[in-house]
Amino acid sequence: MVLLESFLSSNLMQFWNFTGFANCQWGNIIMLCVGLFFIYLAIKHDFEPMLLVPIGFGILIGNIPFQPGNEIGIYEEGSVLNILYQGVRQGWYPPLIFLGIGAMTDFSALLANPKLMLVGAAAQFGIFGAYMLALALGFMPDQAGAIAIIGGADGPTAIFLSGKLAPNLMGAIAVCAYSYMALVPVIQPPVMRLLTTKKERLIRMKPARKVSQNEKILFPIFGLILTCFFVPSGLPLLGMLFFGNLLRESGVTTRLAKTASNAMTDIVTIILGMTVGASTQASEFLTKETIFIFFLGFCAFVVATMSGVLFVKLFNLILPAGKKLNPLIGNAGVSAVPMAARISNDQGFKYDPSNYLLMHAMGPNVAGVIGSAVAAGVLLGFLG
Amino acid sequence: MATFLFNTRLTMNRKGIIITIFVAVFTLSSFAQGxxxxxxxxxxxxxxxxxxxxxxxxxxxxxxxxxxxxxxxxxxxxxxxxxxxxxxxxxxxxxxxxxxxxxxxxxxxxxxxxxxxxxxxxxxxxxxxxxxxxxxxxxxxxxxxxxxxxxxxxxxxxxxxxxxxxxxxxxxxxxxxxxxxxxxxxxxxxxxxxxxxxxxxxxxxxxxxxxxxxxxxxxxVNENIEKFHKHDSTGGIITVTAMGIVFSALLLLFILFYLFGLANKATQKETNEMPAALADIPATDAKPAGDQPDEAIAAICLALYQHLNAHDSESGILTFNRDDQTAWSSKANLMRQLPIRK
Structure with missing residues (x-):
């Protein structure tokens, strides 16, 4: 009887040591709360639910305490999570997401008014502003580059670049990028109001011209050649983006475009979001660097918005009277598609309920996608 | 007969070109690194x-x-x-x-x-x-x-x-x-x-x-990182250079598609001007198909367009093209099972 009791108690003790309760630390509790907060934001407030639900749940998965050695954790070689995580580490998922983005993006708004491309370029100053700040905070150039790309407001690009330049910071950078993308409606409007006058916010832009099918087909081809000749290191992202767009616009590969933009993107988004969330294990995530990264990410978003709006104002100085741009579309130069364009429209509505800025803002918005991919390629070329 | 031979030769030539391209691509890629x-x-x-x-x-x-x-x-x-x-x-x-x-x-x-x-x-x-x-x-x-x-x-x-x-x-x-x-x-x-x-x-x-x-x-050592760490500690140089590259790339795209736009505008004016209003559409003698009223046909067309999400050459215009393909030229027709005489 005593032997049985001893046997049972030792087994129970061993089992207890394997449970999450025995291995739990404060870091795990904090991260579980962060995960729950993300899920709450997504479900209750509809903040980027497609991203925050997988990331939030991934954070829960990644922070369940366990005893290492059983091929369970995302950082344990051979575990299921580790295998899925390789797509993030090796940079497979971001180009696939870009393929889907290309297949679902209509570049007509940009092609109808190609000067909006320059607004998309100007907003990339957020990236380099954050780069300078990161250097000032003591990060090495490669780490600073990886953090700065958060200013592009483009999750896949941030994951792609940080995976190459600073893999140890990737979890924090990815979560930061997606969090701020979800918070674009909170961050951008005050900056936009601060930098514009009421008169400027009332500027009405001419309806865009019609874009021919030929232009739509030529855009991905010439876009790829021109941008990648400048920045070959951006090829994985830009190549897939323009390829996806050609599938969409060619008119003869509708089935492929549909698959790329729906099923494939959904699958990759689910796996990418979940694994990025799971990579934020408390021991890796709760560090001083993470706090800096969140601070720098916030600054990057603010600087990107400012530079987009200010560039439009500057541009208006040289544009003739009937062709002036509404500076409220400047914020859309960050590539949070279509959230940033929607914010331009909402802000425009507040001052003139009949001023529809959405399609005008889509121009710089999609230009921002190209611009941030080019910027990532430049950083990779310089620091990779 | 001559036409047939010419077509056959053309097909053979095309096949040859495709095979040559494939062989060249694979050969070159195999020699690339290894x-x-x-x-x-x-x-x-x-x-x-x-x-x-x-x-x-x-x-x-x-x-x-x-x-x-x-x-x-x-x-x-x-x-x-x-x-x-x-x-x-x-x-x-x-x-x-x-x-x-x-x-x-x-x-x-x-x-x-x-x-x-x-x-x-x-x-x-x-x-x-x-x-x-x-x-x-x-x-x-x-x-x-x-x-x-x-x-x-x-x-x-x-x-x-x-x-x-x-x-x-x-x-x-x-x-x-x-x-x-x-x-x-x-x-x-x-x-x-x-x-x-x-x-x-x-x-x-x-x-x-x-x-x-x-x-x-x-x-x-990553010489780039060392170099930037040493000579560009504030990040100013990389910022100016990188922004210059981003602007140049997008500026080139802007110029190119601005020119395309101009060319397209000219073409549209000549060939494809939209009627200002429905009243401007010239009356035709074409009879409606079957007994269906025009509105019903328009509604069917719109529903089909929405359902198929078909891209047309211009937004707002729906074009119906006659299918000129026969069983001799259409892949879809060739793959369909032919009726069996019983």
Whole structure:
């Protein structure tokens, strides 16, 4: 009887040591709360639910305490999570997401008014502003580059670049990028109001011209050649983006475009979001660097918005009277598609309920996608 | 008949072009990076107190570096200690000749055996061979010895007999010293001959002359990061340069599509002006199809358009094209099962 009791108690003790309760630390509790907060934001407030639900749940998965050695954790070689995580580490998922983005993006708004491309370029100053700040905070150039790309407001690009330049910071950078993308409606409007006058916010832009099918087909081809000749290191992202767009616009590969933009993107988004969330294990995530990264990410978003709006104002100085741009579309130069364009429209509505800025803002918005991919390629070329 | 022949020739030509392109692409890609890039990297002929093999023995060794970004399998490549003349082998294939030669003269030539994962060299990695003449010890132990005090050479041949790399080891190489490339993977073949200017003797006295079997001869540092850290500590230079590049790329796109836009506008004015209002649409004599009223047909067209999400040449215009394809030309028709007479 005593032997049985001893046997049972030792087994129970061993089992207890394997449970999450025995291995739990404060870091795990904090991260579980962060995960729950993300899920709450997504479900209750509809903040980027497609991203925050997988990331939030991934954070829960990644922070369940366990005893290492059983091929369970995302950082344990051979575990299921580790295998899925390789797509993030090796940079497979971001180009696939870009393929889907290309297949679902209509570049007509940009092609109808190609000067909006320059607004998309100007907003990339957020990236380099954050780069300078990161250097000032003591990060090495490669780490600073990886953090700065958060200013592009483009999750896949941030994951792609940080995976190459600073893999140890990737979890924090990815979560930061997606969090701020979800918070674009909170961050951008005050900056936009601060930098514009009421008169400027009332500027009405001419309806865009019609874009021919030929232009739509030529855009991905010439876009790829021109941008990648400048920045070959951006090829994985830009190549897939323009390829996806050609599938969409060619008119003869509708089935492929549909698959790329729906099923494939959904699958990759689910796996990418979940694994990025799971990579934020408390021991890796709760560090001083993470706090800096969140601070720098916030600054990057603010600087990107400012530079987009200010560039439009500057541009208006040289544009003739009937062709002036509404500076409220400047914020859309960050590539949070279509959230940033929607914010331009909402802000425009507040001052003139009949001023529809959405399609005008889509121009710089999609230009921002190209611009941030080019910027990532430049950083990779310089620091990779 | 002539037309048929012409069409057949055209089809054949097209097939030929496609096959040529495929062959060219695959051939070029296979030559892009691989076995031909492997390089001798470091060698030690008298090893008294340096690297030991898996049996704890000190043996002469040499190192081969894979400078490519893909894994390179070395199986069936040949390592020889003298140049093998392949010009007078008659009809025999170089591979077969080298094969026979390696069997007959193991003291001169060694064929790397198949199926050993140790002979697969990872990207930007090194593999160390022991030149001890003891092939029973494993695939990385070659069939001939390197001996101290004499001028020795090493020749690396590809499976098809192409010379990949050459190394001439000086006779006066001191004991426990290596003869190593100054920088890993530099090509030191000059017209098929060894070029000693890239090589140096290392004695392990300090970091710069360290003996590094299986490791890089020159410490790998990301020079870009060091450079930017040192010369651009505020990030100003990279910011200005990078923004310049981003702007240039998008400016070029802007100019190009601005010009396309102008051309498109001109074409649209000529050929495809939209009617200002429905009243402007000229009345036609065309009768409505069947008994359906115009509104019903318009509604069906709209529903079909919405359902198919079809892209038309212009937004707001729906074009119906006649399907001129027959069973002779349409793939869809050809794949359909034909009705069976009962």
């Amino acid at each position: 076995r031909k890039d492997l390089r001798f990297n470091e060698v030690m002929t008298q090893n008294d107190s340096n690297l030991v093999d898996q049996y704890g023995q000190h043996q002469p060794w040499f190192e081969i570096f894979n400078p490519t970004y893909g894994t390179v399998g070395m199986e069936q490549m040949f390592i020889a200690n003298r140049r093998i003349d392949l010009s007078n082998i008659g009809d025999q294939k170089p591979k077969d000749f080298l094969n026979d030669f390696a069997v007959k003269h193991p003291d001169v030539c060694y064929e790397i055996p198949r199926g050993d994962k140790d002979t697969k060299v990872a990207p930007r990695s090194h593999v160390v061979f022991f030149a001890d003449g003891n092939t029973a010890a494993g695939s990385l132990h070659i069939s001939f010895k390197l001996q101290a005090g004499r001028e020795d050479s090493l020749f690396l041949y590809d499976v098809n007999g192409d010379l990949v790399d050459v190394l001439a080891v000086p006779a006066n190489l001191p004991a426990n010293c290596t003869y190593a490339l100054i920088e890993d993977g530099i090509s030191c073949l000059s017209n098929g001959n060894f070029a000693p200017k890239f090589w140096t003797v290392r004695n392990g006295a300090n970091d710069d002359s360290a003996i590094t079997p299986g490791k890089f001869n020159k410490r790998v």
